Amino acid sequence: MSALVRRLLVLFVRIMVGARSEWRGCTPDTRRRIYFANHNSHVDTVAVMAALPYQVRRLTHPVAARDYWGTSTFRRFIAEKGLRAVLIDRKPLPDSNPLEPLERLLEEGRSILIFPEGTRSATDEIAPFRSGIYRLACRFPDVELVPIHLDNLQRILPKGSMLIVPITCTARFGKPLRVEPGEGKDAFLARARAAVIELARGGPVE
Amino acid sequence: MTSFFSIVLAAILGLLAVASAIGFILQRRATDPGSVATVHNLNARIRSWWIMVAVFGGALLLGDTAVVVLFAFLSFMALREFWTLTPSRRGDHLALFLSFFVVLPVQYVLLGTLWYGLFAIFIPVYAFLILPAVATLTGDVNEFLARTARVQWGLMLTVYSISHAPALLMLQTGTPPALLLIYLVIVVQLSDVFQYVWGKLLGKRRFSPNISPSKTLEGLFGGGASAILVGTLLYRLTPFSPLQAAAVSTVVVVAGFFGGFVLSAIKRDLNAKDWGYVIEGHGGVLDRLDSITFAAPLFFHIVRYWFTV
Numbered sequence: 316m317s318a319l320v321r322r323l324l325v326l327f328v329r330i331m332v333g334a335r336s337e338w339r340g341c342t343p344d345t346r347r348r349i350y351f352a353n354h355n356s357h358v359d360t361v362a363v364m365a366a367l368p369y370q371v372r373r374l375t376h377p378v379a380a381r382d383y384w385g386t387s388t389f390r391r392f393i394a395e396k397g398l399r400a401v402l403i404d405r406k407p408l409p410d411s412n413p414l415e416p417l418e419r420l421l422e423e424g425r426s427i428l429i430f431p432e433g434t435r436s437a438t439d440e441i442a443p444f445r446s447g448i449y450r451l452a453c454r455f456p457d458v459e460l461v462p463i464h465l466d467n468l469q470r471i472l473p474k475g476s477m478l479i480v481p482i483t484c485t486a487r488f489g490k491p492l493r494v495e496p497g498e499g500k501d502a503f504l505a506r507a508r509a510a511v512i513e514l515a516r517g518g519p520v521e
Numbered sequence: 522m523t524s525f526f527s528i529v530l531a532a533i534l535g536l537l538a539v540a541s542a543i544g545f546i547l548q549r550r551a552t553d554p555g556s557v558a559t560v561h562n563l564n565a566r567i568r569s570w571w572i573m574v575a576v577f578g579g580a581l582l583l584g585d586t587a588v589v590v591l592f593a594f595l596s597f598m599a600l601r602e603f604w605t606l607t608p609s610r611r612g613d614h615l616a617l618f619l620s621f622f623v624v625l626p627v628q629y630v631l632l633g634t635l636w637y638g639l640f641a642i643f644i645p646v647y648a649f650l651i652l653p654a655v656a657t658l659t660g661d662v663n664e665f666l667a668r669t670a671r672v673q674w675g676l677m678l679t680v681y682s683i684s685h686a687p688a689l690l691m692l693q694t695g696t697p698p699a700l701l702l703i704y705l706v707i708v709v710q711l712s713d714v715f716q717y718v719w720g721k722l723l724g725k726r727r728f729s730p731n732i733s734p735s736k737t738l739e740g741l742f743g744g745g746a747s748a749i750l751v752g753t754l755l756y757r758l759t760p761f762s763p764l765q766a767a768a769v770s771t772v773v774v775v776a777g778f779f780g781g782f783v784l785s786a787i788k789r790d791l792n793a794k795d796w797g798y799v800i801e802g803h804g805g806v807l808d809r810l811d812s813i814t815f816a817a818p819l820f821f822h823i824v825r826y827w828f829t830v
Contacts, residue, residue, distance in 0.1 A: 333601070333605075335798065467605065469611075470604075470609055470614070470617075473611055473614060476614055478614065478615065478618040479618075480604070480614060480617045480618050480621060481597075481601050481621055482601060482604045482605050482617075483601060483602070483605040483797070
């Protein structure tokens with residue numbers, strides 16, 4: 316049942332938004348990776364998942380906000396069964412570690428997809444990144460962090476609209492990065508964000 | 522359909538087989554990187570032609586409804602390619618949604634139900650008035666005139682014009698209407714193919730490097746003349762006399778040329794090489810249908826005005 320839902324979701328997204336992929340800075344790989352992308356719309360999780368080859372998609376878990384995707388049975392079903400998403404708290408309790416479910420997945424050798432802006436941006440600007448990606452990168456120094464830029468999503472399903480306009484979306488995969496020895500949080504977050512912005516401008520060309 | 526049609530079908534399949542054979546030989550001979558790339562693209566084009574002939578032929582065999590559905594889908598793909606490259610703002614969102622999910626389906630339903638009176642004016646009158654009206658509701662006046670023009674051109678080229686090809690199925694001319702559609706598609710597409718072949722073999726003088734760097738005068742005239750010749754020889758698919766067929770083919774070829782040219786100009790304006798990526802070797806659906814956008818309405822009106830009974 317959930318396998319069927321997954322396939323239908325991917326098919327639907329392929330028809331509606333094309334969900335093309337362009338591997339600019341790396342090639343598809345089943346090794347565990349942390350994918351991170353800009354966040355414009357509700358479609359972008361599915362758009363990235365649909366753009367990944369099946370073998371990679373099978374092992375990749377997107378991260379979704381519990382305060383949105385966990386609020387109704389339907390949303391929960393789509394997120395957890397349809398997308399194999401992990402729901403996390405955006406405003407965690409003081410002593411808890413909201414990244415714990417992600418760390419567990421990475422320890423199991425699986426890949427994750429996160430949106431470090433934390434919330435959907437209302438413009439084409441890419442908001443400053445939150446620190447979760449830095450903490451994951453420090454905790455798993457050998458894991459590649461792959462930047463992704465999604466274009467057109469702002470025009471496909473803008474924040475505040477329920478109407479999907481079926482413009483083609485391309486997911487561009489950039490050159491993987493890692494935390495440099497001694498690199499601080501702010502420097503790393505700025506570098507990661509710059510990698511996504513560079514992809515938005517079309518580069519790097521291999 | 523007629524036995525003459527079977528001969529045409531056999532000729533198309535024969536032509537494709539010959540093209541595939543030539544492509545195979547060229548592939549074995551090509552050595553320097555430039556010609557390897559050209560031959561690779563040529564073979565991709567030929568492979569795609571097999572698929573396009575199979576899809577179009579399959580729809581024709583299934584009947585009129587399948588043809589209308591096929592063209593509705595092609596319009597959808599073309600409109601999507603148009604908007605993927607063309608900029609839009611948040612204030613256009615509802616107008617774009619309506620273009621895809623109301624205007625496009627209604628146009629093809631009007632076609633399917635043979636309601637010609639509304640089919641002919643629905644987009645140029647009603648969609649043209651309603652979509653800007655809807656866009657005002659968001660209050661975004663930024664570039665309003667240019668945005669409105671883009672929304673309307675998108676529909677005009679990819680939905681209204683293209684829908685005039687399957688609309689040929691409405692016309693009672695004494696010959697099977699499907700043959701008229703086949704005739705149009707053969708003349709327009711062969712004109713493109715011949716222009717490509719003549720251009721590659723003999724092309725020297727560039728026609729308009731700004732708009733379409735690969736188009737040459739030799740390709741244009743050689744290709745156009747060859748397509749008109751074929752269009753004349755195929756007069757038995759149509760209600761035309763041979764002379765009329767020559768005249769109609771000329772109109773179709775000239776219109777088709779300008780269709781390709783205008784759509785190339787738009788692409789250059791948007792800094793793109795191809796409209797899309799779905800047809801290997803050709804680019805997008807709109808790269809393949811660009812000539813049809815101008816040729817179909819003209820051909821439709823010529824037949825409707827002078828040849829319907």
